[in-house]
Amino acid sequence: DVKVTQSSRYLVKRTGEKVFLECVQDMDHENMFWYRQDPGLGLRLIYFSYDVKMKEKGDIPEGYSVSREKKERFSLILESASTNQTSMYLCASSWLPSYEQYFGPGTRLTVT
Amino acid sequence: GIQVEQSPPDLILQEGANSTLRCNFSDSVNNLQWFHQNPWGQLINLFYIPSGTKQNGRLSATTVATERYSLLYISSSQTTDSGVYFCAELNTGNQFYFGTGTSLTVIP
Numbered sequence: 001d002v003k004v005t006q007s008s009r010y011l012v013k014r015t016g017e018k019v020f021l022e023c024v025q026d027m028d029h030e031n032m033f034w035y036r037q038d039p040g041l042g043l044r045l046i047y048f049s050y051d052v053k054m055k056e057k058g059d060i061p062e063g064y065s066v067s068r069e070k071k072e073r074f075s076l077i078l079e080s081a082s083t084n085q086t087s088m089y090l091c092a093s094s095w096l097p098s099y100e101q102y103f104g105p106g107t108r109l110t111v112t
Numbered sequence: 113g114i115q116v117e118q119s120p121p122d123l124i125l126q127e128g129a130n131s132t133l134r135c136n137f138s139d140s141v142n143n144l145q146w147f148h149q150n151p152w153g154q155l156i157n158l159f160y161i162p163s164g165t166k167q168n169g170r171l172s173a174t175t176v177a178t179e180r181y182s183l184l185y186i187s188s189s190q191t192t193d194s195g196v197y198f199c200a201e202l203n204t205g206n207q208f209y210f211g212t213g214t215s216l217t218v219i220p
Contacts, residue, residue, distance in 0.1 A: 033208070037153075043198070043210040058207060059113070088153055099143045099202050103155035 003027070004104035006091050012110045019078040021107055023091030031094045032074035033101070034058075034066065036087040043090065049074055081111045114139045114203050118211035125189050125218050133184040133214045135199035141177040143202035146184050149213070150195045158184070158197075189218045 007022035023032065033048040035058075045058030047066040055066050063085060067075045074093075078085055091104040115138035125131055135144075146158040159166050159173040161182065166173055170189075175182040186193055196213040203209060 040212075042212045043200075045207055048207070090153075090155065092155075099208075100157070100160040101145060101200070101208060102157060103147070106153040106155075108153070 004091060004093055004102050006089075006104040006107050008107050009105060010108050010110075012112065013078075013081050014112055015082060017078075017081050017111075019081050019109065019111075021076040021078075021089055021091075021109070023074045023076070023093075023104055024072055025074075025093040025102070026072065027093065027095065027102075028071065029093035029095040029102075030071075031096070031099070032068065033092040033094075034064075034074065034076045035090045035092065036060070037090060037106075038087050046076065081109075083111050085109065086111045113207065114201050114209040116199060116201060116209050116211035118197075118199060118214050120214060121212070122215045123217070125216065127189060127191060127218055127220050129189050129218075130185070130187045131189060131216070133186070133197055133216075135182045135184075135211055137180040137182075137201055139180070139201075139203065141175060141180055141182070141201055143208075144175050144182050145200050145208075146173055146182070147198045147200065148193075148195050149198065155198070186216075189216075191218045191220055194218050 004025045034046045035043045049068045065077045089107045092101045094101040117136045147155045163177045200208045200210045
């Protein structure tokens, strides 16, 4: 079975802090994704990566950056957390050629 | 990006009832997936179904790519089926676009 893990289920941070969210997949998938999910807005893509050291902006990249130094690990970085980044963050991975996505359990981030 | 419309937005069922959820797409369907989000927030893969029909236990799905829609059937619903059901499609830029979901509540 594919396993995607995320570093924390719940996280509380203060405004202005630098926040790291980590995602690890164990199936050698090429593609990895970061989404945020907000009530009424559904899932929105922040960034994705189709290879090590490669990244592409999604629909809402502002305020975020990412890092993919190893194939199995994709990190989302909030350089200076703000209250409007309070959300559920979901990581996913997929493999070529099917593009079928597998999700991690999510991280509920609260910024106070 | 692709517009994904899901219906109905909310559904309440008595345990044992059947239901049909629908996704309509504004563009071609090539990599459609159905997910179930449980009450703890985890998104579980149900089907990867770019075309045709698949069945898995009490759940089945049908995608008619030429008409840009997909249906998810839930038969003999159980309380554990409660949650939000999403469909998603991949566009040419390798981005998945999700519908806003159908929130299902199954009451005993």
